[in-house]
Amino acid sequence: MGLLSAIIFLPVIGAIIIALVPRLPERAVKWLAAIFSFITLVLAILLFFKFDRSAGMIGVMQFGGNPLSWIPAINSFYHVGVDGISLPLVLLMAVLGFLVVLISWKVHLRVKEYFIWLLLLETSILGVFTSLDLLLFFLFWEIEIVPMYFLISIWGTGRRSYSAMKYVIFTLVGSAFMLAGILALYFTSNPHSLDMMEIAKNISFASGAIPLTAIFFFLIIGFAVKLPVFPLHTWLPDAHTDAPTGVSVVLAGALLKMGGYGMIRVVSIFPEVARTWSPLFVILAVIGILYGAAVTLRQTDLKRMIAYSSVSHMGYVLLGIFALSQVSMVGASLQMFSHGIVTGLLFAMAGLVMHNAEERDLRKLGGLANQVPLIAIVFSLAGLASLGLPLTSGFAAEFLVFVGSFSSAIVPHIQIYTLLSAIGVVLAAGYILWMIQRVFFGPALEKFKAVKDADRLEMVYMTVLVGLILWIGIYPSILTDIFNMGVTPIARLFVP
């Protein structure tokens, strides 16, 4: 547990150090943030390799240690751990956490506060993925709201005040329902427990006044706002578009995954209710995929386009989770990881284009491949991964989701929904290729003559992310083996 706690709390310790040391020069702040996030990344990689992949550890929370009693009055413990599902997500956040510090290297406004909030955000997201106690989980879930509010509204662009407030209100409404669900779960479980694993294992639901379906929906609403699920997705385009580049990367890369992760856990606690209501969520997934893709086609702002494409891609995650089969849930988890990397890279590249060319309107961009070939190549690679080209991680993930959903014997008529979702891939090809063509190809424009290409620092994170996309695309089993370990016990709940 020491290793996990170190991973979770190192970023916030860095944040506290930055906050307390007076008159720190800009460079020192950035180097401190980079060092702390880098150490976190190293520890997360260490965790990844130390994870026991033997068959006996399937479904077992590792690195949990002994839970420390935190608030005895409500039976709450400081209990953290990772299993097959959460380990890659922790790794994802650690990777993105470090890379976002590099992406944010060119921030010059109020640098100290920016990195304090960024590091605090990293701690809270890592905490969400590793918490096994519901109160601890909720605490970390709520902590991310304040840094996001400040990051979007101070360093953002466009309607940043509005987008930040919208983000906060949406998330708080979702958390309100989640809190009601957690409390109801605490009191319906017998004996009263806030521990996720205990509740999932020995749930002997006393026939309480609150029906299980209600508790399920209370919890799901909170995660549905985050994922996001149509029609609760309207905060996402505004928040993504108006946030600064680094924050968009974290938002798309890791924050949305908190919703997916939570949904998987809820499904594992309430298998019967999930099975009954799965058609509803599958339909919402299809709508999200197709509607998200369709709206993306109409966008004229570069970042907004990528934001809407996120709505569409997270629809695949929802489809995979609620198809309730082993392969589809592994696919959904892999899609979460892959989307994090791919869309993170897309936002980073969009940020670069916007920063160097000082233009975000797709109608006014063009021919940039002449001036910035490196950015063009990486952007195109990321775009191709987003549309699911084989050899990229996007393909591996989407393929698993489709195969898993199509063959799922649990949800009726799911084959039709899967086929409909596959149309989303076609639409994705449409908007991605069109976006790349509009931004980079075509005749070179006079006004962009002096646009600078990526420099060495930017090449670092571009290479890392592209490398990850290709590595997982070519050899996905480094991740799918681990996801399998976490998904197998959940899938077993649904064997008809």
Added chain:
Amino acid sequence: MNLALFTPELSLVVTAVLVILLDLFIKQKGWLAAVSIIGLAVSAGFSVGLWNGSPQATFNNMLAVDNYAVFFKLLFAGIAVLVILASTEYVAKFQRFQGEYYALILLSALGMMLMAATTELISLFVSLELVNLSLYVLVGFLKDNKSTEASLKYLLLSAVASAVLLFGMALVFGFTGQTQLGEIAAVITRMSGSSLAANPALIVGIVLMIAGFGFKIAMVPFQMWVPDVYEGAPTPITAYLSVGSKAAGFAIILRIFYAAFIGPTDLSFNWGMIFAVMSAITMTAGNIVAIQQNNIKRMLGYSSIAQAGYLMVGLATVGLVHGDSAAGQAPLLFFLVSYSLTNLAAFFAIIAISNKTGSDMIDDFKGMGKRSPWLAAALTLAMVSLIGMPPAAGFMAKFYIFSTAVQNDLLWLVIIAVINSVISAFYYLRVVKMMWMSEAASQEKVPASSALVVALMLCCAGVLLFGLLPGLAMKMSGLASMLGL
């Protein structure tokens, strides 16, 4: 009559008198604050000595000395110390009556301690009036138009509320023939259900008492005095009103309703449901009207109305609790501690900022994040705690109070309360936004006296401590909720 049990109150009386007398002789008025704080510390020390002793009654069963009373003695002593620390700068500007200011704070603290300890209706009224009279004067201390108007409004409305309360108490006395709470409970439980229903006097008496107390805790529809009085009073006194008199109001309501009217179950169910419904209305009304406010003291006034709504969820739980468990009280006591620290932190930061900008309008908080980051950070922490988000104490308090409510079939109320928390986020975050996002009108630093800074730091430390490690405070609340008599 064991005077050793009465030492906390006695020491406060002695200190108050001492302060008034010293005011005649001393030129350096700062010493008066020091003497008051020492007196409060002595009183708190005596209270600590009484903690966890066996519950005893003094003064012919009129006052109880149990964990509950001691808990509140410590709370009120702490609040008074913090308010006195924060007032030193204010008081330094007065021409006269500095000693009286401190003495009145001490006397009202004394009244509040007595309110929490009393187990009998008449002594309740006496201690309530002690608090009220001290506060009337304190609210009007600035002697400008606004302050005097606020004081007059407070006096008139409070007098009506006290009259209603007295009428309610008279009805209860007429019905039961007793004024001591324990004996009232005995008489009520001896009656069968039918004669309770046949004698609506008791219910009317209880309702009138709820109305009288409702004024004190600013429950809808008795909350109209709050915005005007909060706006007109000197800001340290506003802070004191918002936490001290509210905590005292809740202390006495909990004591009376738990000790006297807890049985039979359909009676407690009745007033439990009354509190539940009033709670929902109060928090909604408070939050919705707060959105429109431009003056920060009025906004915090409406916010405290909403917070009273959340506290009343705890009262409803006490009424609706199945069986005889003391589950409902502990979260309420913890919430009072958390709310006191949070509100005091918010008001203290506002004292410093308003002193500099000379205005109470939220718009004049622009750019405070740049001008004095630590003050702005303290106010931000207070706002976060009022919304109920981690890592502040407000989150733990809400979680605790809502969890016991859910356990007792009040899920509907908890859902309303959580949605209200979301609504409230809007106006709390607006203050935060003003401070950190907008450009400042001038770049000068905001000076704050060291006493104020100390008080502010103590409050913020408390908010963070109880937000991250609430175990000890929750345990103390649990111990305190064993009401002895």
